[in-house]
Amino acid sequence: MSKGRYGIHGGQYVPETLMNELLHLEERYEHYKKDPEFQRELQTLLNEYAGRPSLLYYAEKMTKDLGGARIYLKREDLNHTGSHKINNVLGQALLAKKMGKTRIIAETGAGQHGVATATAAALLGMECEIYMGEEDTVRQALNVYRMELLGAKVHPVTSGTRTLKDAVNACMREWTNRVEDTLYVLGSVMGPHPFPMIVRDFQSVISREARQQILEKEGQLPAAVVACVGGGSNSMGMFYNFIEDKDVELIGCEAAGKGVDTALTAATIATGSLGIFHGMKSYFCQDEYGQIAPVYSISAGLDYPGIGPEHAHLHDIGRARYVPVTDDEAVDAFAYMARTEGIICAVESAHAVAHVRKIAKNYSPDQSIIICLSGRGDKDVAAIARYRGVDLHE
Amino acid sequence: MSKLQDNQIGKVFQTSNHKAFIAFLTAGDPTPDCTVKYILEMERAGADLIEIGIPFSDPTAEGVVIQDANIRALQGGMTTDGAFDIVRQVRERSQIALAFMTYANPVFHYGCERFFARCEELCVGAIIVPDLPYEEKQEMEGAARAHNVALVSMIAPTSRERIQMIAREASGFIYVVSSMGVTGVRSEISTDLESMVESIRQVTDVPCAIGFGISTPKQARHMAQVSDGAIVGSAIVKIIAQDGEQAGPAIYEYVKSMKEAVSQA
Numbered sequence: 001m002s003k004g005r006y007g008i009h010g011g012q013y014v015p016e017t018l019m020n021e022l023l024h025l026e027e028r029y030e031h032y033k034k035d036p037e038f039q040r041e042l043q044t045l046l047n048e049y050a051g052r053p054s055l056l057y058y059a060e061k062m063t064k065d066l067g068g069a070r071i072y073l074k075r076e077d078l079n080h081t082g083s084h085k086i087n088n089v090l091g092q093a094l095l096a097k098k099m100g101k102t103r104i105i106a107e108t109g110a111g112q113h114g115v116a117t118a119t120a121a122a123l124l125g126m127e128c129e130i131y132m133g134e135e136d137t138v139r140q141a142l143n144v145y146r147m148e149l150l151g152a153k154v155h156p157v158t159s160g161t162r163t164l165k166d167a168v169n170a171c172m173r174e175w176t177n178r179v180e181d182t183l184y185v186l187g188s189v190m191g192p193h194p195f196p197m198i199v200r201d202f203q204s205v206i207s208r209e210a211r212q213q214i215l216e217k218e219g220q221l222p223a224a225v226v227a228c229v230g231g232g233s234n235s236m237g238m239f240y241n242f243i244e245d246k247d248v249e250l251i252g253c254e255a256a257g258k259g260v261d262t263a264l265t266a267a268t269i270a271t272g273s274l275g276i277f278h279g280m281k282s283y284f285c286q287d288e289y290g291q292i293a294p295v296y297s298i299s300a301g302l303d304y305p306g307i308g309p310e311h312a313h314l315h316d317i318g319r320a321r322y323v324p325v326t327d328d329e330a331v332d333a334f335a336y337m338a339r340t341e342g343i344i345c346a347v348e349s350a351h352a353v354a355h356v357r358k359i360a361k362n363y364s365p366d367q368s369i370i371i372c373l374s375g376r377g378d379k380d381v382a383a384i385a386r387y388r389g390v391d392l393h394e
Numbered sequence: 395m396s397k398l399q400d401n402q403i404g405k406v407f408q409t410s411n412h413k414a415f416i417a418f419l420t421a422g423d424p425t426p427d428c429t430v431k432y433i434l435e436m437e438r439a440g441a442d443l444i445e446i447g448i449p450f451s452d453p454t455a456e457g458v459v460i461q462d463a464n465i466r467a468l469q470g471g472m473t474t475d476g477a478f479d480i481v482r483q484v485r486e487r488s489q490i491a492l493a494f495m496t497y498a499n500p501v502f503h504y505g506c507e508r509f510f511a512r513c514e515e516l517c518v519g520a521i522i523v524p525d526l527p528y529e530e531k532q533e534m535e536g537a538a539r540a541h542n543v544a545l546v547s548m549i550a551p552t553s554r555e556r557i558q559m560i561a562r563e564a565s566g567f568i569y570v571v572s573s574m575g576v577t578g579v580r581s582e583i584s585t586d587l588e589s590m591v592e593s594i595r596q597v598t599d600v601p602c603a604i605g606f607g608i609s610t611p612k613q614a615r616h617m618a619q620v621s622d623g624a625i626v627g628s629a630i631v632k633i634i635a636q637d638g639e640q641a642g643p644a645i646y647e648y649v650k651s652m653k654e655a656v657s658q659a
Contacts, residue, residue, distance in 0.1 A: 015527070160451065173455075179552060290450075
């Protein structure tokens with residue numbers, strides 16, 4: 001069995017052209033992971049530039065309203081660039097720089113990973129090109145301009161379904177074209193080894209902080225931690241340091257779109273099956289011949305037909321539970337969070353909020369639940385207005 | 395090993411000084427009947443081995459030309475079973491050497507055992523899976539070998555110290571990737587293919603064919619001089635894209651000119 005396995009999942013299913021680069025990347029990553037100088041530089045960037053540690057906020061009004069567990073929000077939306085994506089990007093961009101790369105490329109769905117990558121490139125003085133599905137460039141036009149302001153070149157991807165999976169395809173193609181001076185800064189815990197491991201390690205800062213913060217505030221571990229899952233980077237970051245705490249439930253919220261019984265869904269665990277795609281073995285939404293399904297969600301960041309291999313494994317062994325949340329439920333939760341706590345969160349994160357609204361009352365007031373509020377929702381305001389039939393005349 | 399040599403793929407390269415011309419098209423582009431017809435045309439024009447692409451929704455190793463062919467074929471309803479049916483029809487009229495080219499997921503999802511058993515039944519001698527590198531080949535190698543299908547190894551310009559590791563375990567033929575990037579026509583190929591092939595030759599006598607970017611007779615001749623054959627895909631698929639169901643004569647002329655160039659090597 002090849003490297004980078006999580007149970008039966010993971011692996012390195014990529015063209016031979018990329019193999020040496022992946023091996024090199026793994027070797028360099030293992031080196032810098034143990035290098036105190038690298039870790040110190042990264043920690044400084046995270047603290048001084050990205051604004052870590054992020055707050056663990058007690059959502060008192062929400063707690064009272066839902067009448068059950070005490071609800072905490074891990075405020076990744078307060079990071080610089082507005083989401084958890086910056087945690088991974090600063091790590092990978094710094095790694096790229098140390099490896100002597102002068103150029104980074106990345107895919108983006110909602111634009112959050114693209115903005116974070118463009119930001120890191122600007123900060124570290126690197127060339128940056130972002131691949132984004134054409135449909136997403138329309139849904140998230142402001143983020144496209146943001147990336148351009150930061151000095152990145154944005155390529156609208158017109159192949160296939162013109163969304164996140166096609167942006168990943170385009171990025172992989174570009175990387176095989178120019179691998180010598182370029183690192184593909186993958187945005188989620190997916191793709192070929194070592195990416196699922198690297199991204200998880202850089203995102204695990206979320207649960208490292210949250211675990212300590214909740215112990216300080218509550219004196220005990222939470223009953224559950226809940227996060228949205230597309231490829232699964234914020235959720236893996238939120239779960240990771242709780243995996244060994246067997247009494248802490250890990251709950252991932254998938255985008256069900258119009259519902260798991262419709263074709264308009266992106267809920268991989270609920271509707272997918274085992275496959276090999278984008279460099280990894282994992283679960284994918286696909287047809288009877290293994291053609292990858294065109295998926296749908298209101299959230300461009302969760303609109304992906306697969307799930308990271310470590311999540312697939314956590315599902316297999318029953319350590320984490322994955323539940324579908326529909327567009328309607330997410331949009332309701334988006335508005336609920338705004339009204340109740342005065343926080344406009346990303347529509348991705350609203351999927352996790354929606355699930356907690358359903359389950360909070362099943363817990364007692366001496367238990368707590370942490371929601372990973374993975375991003376802020378400014379980028380979604382126009383789309384939410386459209387969804388609710390409001391014309392903003394932008 | 396000896397069993398694989400016995401099959402058609404071995405014979406393609408067996409004759410001494412014989413250089414192979416390997417032609418690619420996508421199953422079901424633009425229709426299954428056309429694919430059958432075009433395979434027979436290419437055989438008549440002198441192609442030694444036909445590589446049939448089983449379309450995949452997300453062909454990450456392909457350039458735009460073959461990506462579009464995949465979309466056309468899938469939109470026309472092509473499936474893995476449909477591709478097998480094309481081969482069945484070809485086999486009613488021809489014993490030309492055939493190989494499949496597809497991605498890991500269609501084979502995996504079909505079931506490796508079931509897939510390679512059908513290949514054997516229809517005498518498909520080899521398969522090329524661009525997203526199945528050396529490290530992952532055990533995913534399919536057992537089933538392929540059990541059914542006498544060669545799992546073709548690819549060697550790329552970036553392979554360097556991996557070349558001999560891969561070549562030592564190769565069977566059928568070795569697919570030498572001429573250039574960085576994805577498939578598609580290139581005006582110039584600058585990789586030092588001579589030294590790549592030399593490095594392969596030191597450890598195996600499995601034949602090498604070069605593909606990616608080849609479109610002109612001059613390029614094909616050069617590739618055949620350096621190796622045992624030339625593989626051409628995008629240039630043929632382009633003709634099909636332009637001429638659709640009337641592409642037969644143009645394909646015939648093109649393949650004939652390429653085969654002549656390769657024979658002069």
